[in-house]
Amino acid sequence: MATIAFDPKQLAIDSIAGEAALDAVRLTPDWLRRRLAEQPEWQPEITQDFLSARAVPVRAAVLIPLVQRPEGLTILLTMRTDHLSSHAGQVSFPGGRSEPFDGSPVATALRETEEEVGLARGHVEVLGCLPDYLTGTGYQVTPVVGLVTPPFELRADPSEVAEIFEVPLAFLMDGLNHQRLSVELPGGRRSFYAMPYERFYIWGATAGMLRNLFHLLRA
Secondary structure (H helix, E strand, C coil): CCCCCHHHHHCCEEEECCCCCHHHHHHHHHHHHHHHHHHHCCCCCCCCCCCCCCCCCEEEEEEEEEEEEECEEEEEEEECCCCCCCCCCCCCCCEEECCCCCCCCCHHHHHHHHHHHHCHHHHHHEEEEEEEEECCCCEEEEEEEECCCCCCCCCCCCCCCEEEEEEHHHHHCCHHCEEEEEEEECCEEEEEEEEEEECEECEEHHHHHHHHHHHHHHC
């Protein structure tokens, strides 16, 4: 399995994407329901990050949980534990490998979210999916977008999740907060996005999927 042998936080920032922040109306539950249901014509920017060591990717799914807070929507994210074989210590959406009994990417995302952070699927209204994303660790990931209704209880799986936190959706849907970086790897120079927020460094596949969500909502 591929591993990333560099610290992205030590790299220089190549550029800032810089697109205008989304209008507040586009960050409301009703507008998001309509947009994910209609899916107007749009083009995902990134469908793969670093080159994979696997010839055939493993199917997986993640949940992009949009939490309905009084002050506005947030996205729930996890910090992965340091001992994992892939994406150790990185910020991720809850989710994981698909199992034969799941039946669909949505089922995978909801099951894995329950297992990783204890969020019961009854709190999640699935709005739709983003295009699949290929990771450098050999996974073909389907991002499932869901609205999450509080109150709910969370319980992190200590074997996978070191921390659970939330980031305002408005911060993540602002091109001024999207950094572009690049690194020289054995397979060539690769570029990726980072979206640092407070003490959390969101980058790689997670930032790439957020970037695609940004493009869908601004289309």
